[in-house]
Amino acid sequence: MKNFRYLVLGALAATALPFVGIVVGAQAQFNSLGRAPAEEGGPLMPPLEPGQAIQGRQVYLSLGCVSCHTQQVRPAGQGGDIAGALGARPSVARDYVLQPVVLLGDRRIGPDLANYGVRAKADADVHLAILHKVGGRDQFGFLYSGANHEIPSERAVMLAAYLRSLRQDYSSPEAPLK
Amino acid sequence: MTQEQRSGRPDEDRSRLSRIDAPLRAPFLLLFGSAALWLMLSSALSLLTTLKALPAGIGSYEWFAHGRLEAAARNAFVYGWAGNALFAINLWLLAQLGRFEIRNGWMASVGGLFWNLALTWCTGSVIVSGPGAYALLDFPVGAGPVLAASFALAGLWPVVAYAKRPTGHNFAAQWFVVGASVTFLLAFLLAQAAVFWAPASGVVQAVAHSWYVRTVHLLWLGGSALGLGYYFVSKVLARPLHAYYLASVAFWTYFLFAGWTAPASLIGSPVPLWIQSIGVVGSMMLLVPVLLIGLNLLGALSRDGGWFRAWNSTSLRFISIGIVSLLASLAIAAWASDRSVNAGLRFTSFAEGQNLLLLYAGVTFCVFGAAYAALPRVSGGRWPSAAAIHVHFWASTLGAAGAAFAAFAHPSAHGFISAVSAALLLIGHLAFASTAFAALLSGVPAGESQPAHD
Numbered sequence: 001m002k003n004f005r006y007l008v009l010g011a012l013a014a015t016a017l018p019f020v021g022i023v024v025g026a027q028a029q030f031n032s033l034g035r036a037p038a039e040e041g042g043p044l045m046p047p048l049e050p051g052q053a054i055q056g057r058q059v060y061l062s063l064g065c066v067s068c069h070t071q072q073v074r075p076a077g078q079g080g081d082i083a084g085a086l087g088a089r090p091s092v093a094r095d096y097v098l099q100p101v102v103l104l105g106d107r108r109i110g111p112d113l114a115n116y117g118v119r120a121k122a123d124a125d126v127h128l129a130i131l132h133k134v135g136g137r138d139q140f141g142f143l144y145s146g147a148n149h150e151i152p153s154e155r156a157v158m159l160a161a162y163l164r165s166l167r168q169d170y171s172s173p174e175a176p177l178k
Numbered sequence: 179m180t181q182e183q184r185s186g187r188p189d190e191d192r193s194r195l196s197r198i199d200a201p202l203r204a205p206f207l208l209l210f211g212s213a214a215l216w217l218m219l220s221s222a223l224s225l226l227t228t229l230k231a232l233p234a235g236i237g238s239y240e241w242f243a244h245g246r247l248e249a250a251a252r253n254a255f256v257y258g259w260a261g262n263a264l265f266a267i268n269l270w271l272l273a274q275l276g277r278f279e280i281r282n283g284w285m286a287s288v289g290g291l292f293w294n295l296a297l298t299w300c301t302g303s304v305i306v307s308g309p310g311a312y313a314l315l316d317f318p319v320g321a322g323p324v325l326a327a328s329f330a331l332a333g334l335w336p337v338v339a340y341a342k343r344p345t346g347h348n349f350a351a352q353w354f355v356v357g358a359s360v361t362f363l364l365a366f367l368l369a370q371a372a373v374f375w376a377p378a379s380g381v382v383q384a385v386a387h388s389w390y391v392r393t394v395h396l397l398w399l400g401g402s403a404l405g406l407g408y409y410f411v412s413k414v415l416a417r418p419l420h421a422y423y424l425a426s427v428a429f430w431t432y433f434l435f436a437g438w439t440a441p442a443s444l445i446g447s448p449v450p451l452w453i454q455s456i457g458v459v460g461s462m463m464l465l466v467p468v469l470l471i472g473l474n475l476l477g478a479l480s481r482d483g484g485w486f487r488a489w490n491s492t493s494l495r496f497i498s499i500g501i502v503s504l505l506a507s508l509a510i511a512a513w514a515s516d517r518s519v520n521a522g523l524r525f526t527s528f529a530e531g532q533n534l535l536l537l538y539a540g541v542t543f544c545v546f547g548a549a550y551a552a553l554p555r556v557s558g559g560r561w562p563s564a565a566a567i568h569v570h571f572w573a574s575t576l577g578a579a580g581a582a583f584a585a586f587a588h589p590s591a592h593g594f595i596s597a598v599s600a601a602l603l604l605i606g607h608l609a610f611a612s613t614a615f616a617a618l619l620s621g622v623p624a625g626e627s628q629p630a631h632d
Contacts, residue, residue, distance in 0.1 A: 003348065004340065004341050007340075007353055007356055007357065008337065008356065008360055010357070010430065010433065011356070011357035011358075011360045011361055011397075011433055012360055012361075012364055014357070014361075014397070014433040014434050014436070014437060015360075015361045015364045015365050015393060015397060015437060016364060016368070017434075017437065018389055018393075018437030018438045018440060018460075019365075019368050019372075019386075019389055019437070021438070021456070022385055022389055022438075022440065022441060022453055022456060023368075023372055023378065023382065023385055023386045023389055025453070026378075026381075026382045026385045026449065026450060026453055027378050027379065027382045029450060030379050030380060030381070030382055031379065033379065033380070061308060061309070061310060061311060062307060062308025062309075063240070063243050063245055063246070063308060064243055064244065064245015064246045064248065064249055064308060064309045065245060066245065066309075066311060067244065067245035067248050067249065067309075068244065068245065070525055072446075072447055072448055074446035074447070074521075074524070075446065077521075078445070078446040078517065078520075078521050079446055079521040079522070079524060079525075080521075081446075090448070091447075091448040092448050093380055093381045093448050093449065093450075095448065096380040096381050096448065097379065097380045099380065100377070101310070101311040101312075101377075101383065102311065102380055102381050102383050102384050103311055104381070104384050104444075104447055104448075105525075106313075106443070106525070106529065107525055107526070107527070107529070107530075108525040108526070139238075139242075139243060139244065140243070141238050142238055142239065142240045
């Protein structure tokens with residue numbers, strides 16, 4: 001049964017080695033990654049998230065928003081994210097250190113949201129965007145009441161707070177703003 | 179396949195079941211029956227996600243949010259359909275190849291039962307309270323251990339069948355299926371650990387997730403499908419594979435390289451560059467086994483009218499398309515891992531097209547082909563309708579082609595073609611599932627156990 005043992009151990013090793021190499025390797029590199037000041041003595045970045053935004057992330061998760069929206073800006077030269085004004089600088093790992101789950105996303109059916117908080121000017125605009133009144137399909141009406149969906153529910157308010165908290169417009173040691 | 183045509187147990191009047199096939203019947207019925215139900219559920223949910231506007235009345239409910247439907251359809255497809263179907267087919271194949279007579283097959287049935295119960299819970303939870311952050315890991319934390327334990331009971335039988343085979347037979351098909359079967363449990367537990375039990379910090383979770391998804395896709399599902407390919411190509415053509423001495427190199431290079439391709443799905447993301455580069459290199463290296471497997475399988479099909487004979491065999495017609503699609507998706511993945519190519523394709527529906535080629539036109543077609551051979555043998559019944567097989571083949575093939583066209587040629591739009599393709603796939607699956615149930619049940623004497631419904 002030598003054959004059998006080689007086969008099973010080989011297949012298990014083939015599964016585990018990439019995990020050790022990639023995942024454990026990445027964890028070793030980022031284990032001590034924390035917030036950092038943009039300049040000497042400045043405030044630590046990324047800023048702590050407001051409580052409402054933390055609750056709003058759960059709403060974002062539960063509605064499956066991640067299936068159509070990304071939250072990452074690729075560096076210049078790797079796609080047109082910077083040129084397309086999705087952010088002033090590329091996303092770096094440090095931007096995500098406070099997040100319990102990381103919602104990078106894989107597909108942009110809707111716009112990228114990494115810097116949505118920079119673009120959104122007022123809560124009312126955010127609610128219109130959640131309702132997908134601008135193009136797209138109108139399917140989050142259940143978060144609102146009123147004849148015209150004009151009254152946001154508590155969850156809609158938390159979701160809006162979360163979306164407005166999304167910003168990577170501060171300078172970071174790995175990606176300084178020019 | 180075995181030539182033994184001995185009678186089964188004395189209380190059975192169907193003498194056609196061999197001693198190997200007969201004890202497989204109960205677990206096979208349960209597992210493959212559930213698989214067919216999940217396939218229909220998954221294609222119905224997929225159809226809903228392709229519609230621009232949901233039918234009035236359900237569009238305004240939270241349960242039908244696009245992200246929820248999509249996650250539920252994905253889980254139903256991968257764990258429900260492919261998982262259950264491979265439990266059944268892989269066990270059948272390795273029992274055949276090793277002349278293994280299963281004892282304690284009830285353990286596979288119990289495992290299958292709990293797998294399906296846990297999965298029903300997971301799918302319900304995705305619809306009712308929403309998916310999590312990571313595709314294919316988006317179910318309640320408590321469901322993880324149940325799924326792992328059920329897999330250990332239902333999914334490891336190919337390994338037992340290989341270890342305890344009374345013959346010394348040692349074929350490439352067995353290596354692929356055994357390798358694929360031991361892969362999943364380890365990958366699942368490590369991924370659960372890195373994402374839920376001891377969460378890795380920040381973006382490392384995304385790295386772990388990409389590794390898990392790629393391992394499930396390429397090693398568990400893809401590896402099993404390749405095993406089916408190695409068996410059926412040589413079986414149906416009744417000739418050895420082309421350059422068969424390279425099969426062991428193909429097997430080991432495939433298994434050793436596949437997991438390293440994972441970070442190719444994170445090119446440009448905020449993860450370290452060295453990790454992204456590993457993904458690019460891994461994707462390129464995977465071209466080695468792609469070439470060798472192509473040489474083995476497509477080489478055999480290309481000699482002496484092999485393609486013609488494949489077309490005239492229901493099983494090999496599906497499986498040859500499956501192998502071509504699977505290899506094509508890996509070749510496309512290598513091309514798309516080039517940084518400049520990837521820059522234009524990332525975040526579009528291109529990755530969906532790759533998954534469709536790999537998991538549907540690749541793995542699922544191989545399972546369809548194997549099912550057309552395995553079901554009648556295990557159940558003692560017959561496929562009742564040739565017309566239904568034609569409907570299944572053409573609806574699935576055209577649906578897959580249409581969906582692939584929509585994803586590859588028309589990125590970032592979910593248009594009319596997607597909806598028509600999804601509808602075609604649903605029609606094909608209804609035809610497949612209804613005849614599969616007829617075939618499964620026609621061999622069961624009245625009063626015998628029926629396949630469980632989830």
